Amino acid sequence: MSEVKKVATREGWGNTLKKLGEMDEKVVVLDADLAAATKTGTFKKAFPERVIDCGLADGHMIGVAAGLATTGMIPFASSFAMFATGRAFEQIRNSVAYPQLNVKIGATHAGISVGEDGATHQCNEDIALMSCIPGMTIINPSDVIEAEAAVMAAYETYGPFYLRFGRLAVPVINDRPDYKFEIGKGIVLKEGTDLTIVATGLEVSEALGAAEMLEKDGINAEVINIHTIKPLDVNLIVDSAKKTGKVVTVEEHSTIGGLGSMVADALCQYYPTPMMKIGVYDTFGESGPAVKLLEKYELDAKGIYKQIKFWL
DSSP: OOOOOEEOHHHHHHHHHHHHHHHOTTEEEEESSOHHHHTTHHHHHHOGGGEEEOOSOHHHHHHHHHHHHHTTOEEEEEEEHHHHHHTTHHHIIIIIITTTOOOEEEEESBSGGGGGGOTTTOBSSHHHHHHTSTTOEEEOOSSHHHHHHHHHHHHHSOSOEEEEOOSSOEEOOOOSTTOOOOTTOOEEEEOOSSEEEEEOTTHHHHHHHHHHHHHHTTOOEEEEEOOEEESOOHHHHHHHHHHHSOEEEEEEEESSSSHHHHHHHHHHHHOOOOEEEEEEOSOOOOSSOHHHHHHHTTOSHHHHHHHHHHHO
8 A cells, every 4th residue: 555645734835825926916925933944935935025024023923914914915924823823812813803904824833743842832722712813714724735725715815814734744635636625614524424523634634544443343433624613614513413413523722712612612502412522631732753742642543533432
């Protein structure tokens, strides 16, 4: 069997920025002295005159992006997730979201898969922070193909966006002719009758692996890729819950305030269903190889399988 192709979603962010730069002179990129890591360096090499390096001043970067947006430019601001949302929360809320400006925030190095950089850089709270801001669209792509589609969709849609990307290379799972990306629409990757697994980001491929393991135990799991966390595809999740009667959410984020919380809110309101949230359980991460951390926190396919089996 051939090796599964793996590419980090941040590569899709950088590659698509360059394409947008070629398409539209109004596209500008801002970075917080992290161009090599966030992959905005690809755009910088092609269009150095349309790049502003704001240094280690993420709040300032968002303020500059907001100002550029008021002039008709289309700013894409990039930093690590921890700093883009943590340091710059006030500026995102008051300077971008409140006036509903056309600013796109591309945050890389999200979740514990940042690895050796440790707890200070492993942001497991960013979705919770961004989801409570009115009018903010949040997208967390599952692979590089979805990342490229998400960046393009953000460019084509007016308003503030939070785009979440990872450091770790992850399996390419959307390389198929019928793949279609639509903001706010989840994708059923596997039909099932006994259980619904709702996953986002790098956990989508791990959820598919867990579903294969469950299949061997006679448990037919439906797997849904929720790339757009806000607005959430409530109809798809509720319809699946009605079919299977049980829902599990999986995310590389805190179980507090992320995908799991939003799915729980939706089910509570429209179709109360037994549910389990899998993610980072109210703890900080730690330094270590990304793959080993996913194993330790039981966010790999085997860990997800074990947790679901225990719950069932």
